[in-house]
Every structure is written in C-alpha cells, then in structure tokens.
Amino acid sequence: MTDKGRGVNSVEVGAGLLEILAGHDEPLMLRDLARLASLSPAQAHAYLISLGAIGLVEQEPGSARYRLGPAALDFGITRMRSVDPIRLGQAAALELSEETQLAVAIVVWGGFGATVIQVLEGPDQVHINTRAGTVYSLTGTASGRIFAAYLPQSLVTQAIRREREEKPGSGRVGRLMDLSQAELAGIRQAGFATVFPTPVPGINALSSPVLDHAGQIQMAITLIGAAQSLDTSSDSPHLRLLQETALRVSRGLGFAGQTLAPLRA
CATH class of the missing domain: 3.30.450.40 (GAF domain)
Structure with missing residues (x-):
C-alpha cells in the first residue's frame, strides 16, 4: 500500500498500543502500557475497551494486565499463510x-x-x-x-x-x-x-x-x-x-x- 493520504489518528493510536503489546513477552499493566504509548491511563483504557470488543486485546484472567487477544493470533496466522x-x-x-x-x-x-x-x-x-x-x-x-x-x-x-x-x-x-x-x-x-x-x-x-x-x-x-x-x-x-x-x-x-x-x- 503506497497511498500516503490523510489517515485516521485513532486507528494509528490503537495500532501503537497493539505494537507495544506485541513487543513484550509478558502482559502489561494499564499504567505501563499508557506510559509506553505516551497516553494518559484514561485514554489508553478507552482504546483497550474498543480493541477488546473486537478480540484484539484481552485482560489476563485474574489480573489487571493486558495482552494481545485471539483475533490478533488469527490475523498473524492469516498473514503467514498469505x-x-x-x-x-x-x-x-x-x-x-x-x-x-x-x-x-x-x-x-x-x-x-x-x-x-x-x-x-x-x-x-x-x-x-x-x-x-x-x-x-x-x-x-x-x-x-x-x-x-x-x-x-x-x-x-x-x-x-x-x-x-x-x-x-x-x-x-x-x-x-x-x-x-x-x-x-x-x-x-x-x-x-x-x-x-x-x-x-x-x-x-x-x-x-x-x-x-x-x-x-x-x-x-x-x-x-x-x-x-x-x-x-x-x-x-x-x-x-x-x-x-x-x-x-x-x-x-x-x-x-x-x-x-x-x-x-
């Protein structure tokens, strides 16, 4: 894709959160994820709710830590196949x-x-x-x-x-x-x-x-x-x-x- 026209900032911010999660072997606390993304915890939480609704992010059971969700795995597998x-x-x-x-x-x-x-x-x-x-x-x-x-x-x-x-x-x-x-x-x-x-x-x-x-x-x-x-x-x-x-x-x-x-x- 070579189109460099105007994009959607919120999509780029959400993708940035996903990239941070992908770069860490362990799930991250909200405060740490927000800090790494240069967002306030409230801002990061709002994005995580939306990303979680479509399966790209999930909370680790029994903790307040976040990790990539099952939809991210599906995307990765599809990418490798194609x-x-x-x-x-x-x-x-x-x-x-x-x-x-x-x-x-x-x-x-x-x-x-x-x-x-x-x-x-x-x-x-x-x-x-x-x-x-x-x-x-x-x-x-x-x-x-x-x-x-x-x-x-x-x-x-x-x-x-x-x-x-x-x-x-x-x-x-x-x-x-x-x-x-x-x-x-x-x-x-x-x-x-x-x-x-x-x-x-x-x-x-x-x-x-x-x-x-x-x-x-x-x-x-x-x-x-x-x-x-x-x-x-x-x-x-x-x-x-x-x-x-x-x-x-x-x-x-x-x-x-x-x-x-x-x-x-």
Missing part, C-alpha cells in the same frame, strides 16, 4: 541493488546446500561467477556461512561431510574452510557474514539472514561486488543497508527481534 517469503525477498533485493549499485543474490537452502535462486546484476557487471542454480560452499562463502551459523548443527555437520566427499569439478563455488563454533556464534551475534580469502579474487561479498516468526532462517540476501566497490568492514555503509533490508524482510515474515540474532537459543 505472504510469499521469496517474493518479499525479491522486491527488497531489487531496492538494495538499485540503492547500492551492486549485485544482490537471493540464496536459499536446497538439496545440495546454499543455492542461489536469483541474481540482480549491478551496473558494473563484474564477473561474480554466480547465477541462478549456483551452489555455494558452506564455510568458504559469505552466503554459506550464514546458513552454517543459523541452521541446526546436525544439518550443518551432515552438509559439511557431504561437501567434503565431493569430487573436484562439482561446480560448487568456494572451498571448505575451518570455521569454529566461536566464529559461528560471532556471525549470529553480528547478523552477517563475509569471507577471506574470497572464492573469486577481487570480488567481495556480505550476507545477512532473513528470519521468520520463529527465528528460523528462510533465505540469505547477499551483496556482491568488486573489492574496491564493496566495503566489507563492520562499519560499512553497504553492511548497514544490507542488514536494514534483511531485517525489513524478516519483520514481514513475523520476526519480532530488533536485530538479526535468532530468537531461539
């Missing part, structure tokens, strides 16, 4: 490529590992050795490292074993590299991965995960460009744009976190 993660990722990747003027790859976990499903070429048209169907090394590429960090350890171990048994000339981009549990934890904490040395000399990459409502990885979005064009440092403006994009897509899939650290332990 949203196509790949379509969301493609639209966001196109915007990212246009903004950075770099190539962007959308990578999913397939039968052979981290697999590219779309590449949006940057204007420089550098040779990045990547196209739809390309399979990346799990530890020797930025995209692969994202999956190594966010997938279950048993699946990662099995994939590394399979990759190690491959014969030369398999077509996989990158080669297996040592990657410790501490390094994987660092990727999860930072919410991105890069790799050095790079699989293709002179070509850099940054990759971030797209997470769903359960904190599980759905895809990786990867920026690719010439080393002189793509800054892979932790304070890189390219990294900031990439992570903002990945987080926006993740939120579209119901991810509630403020960073791309996974929700699960």
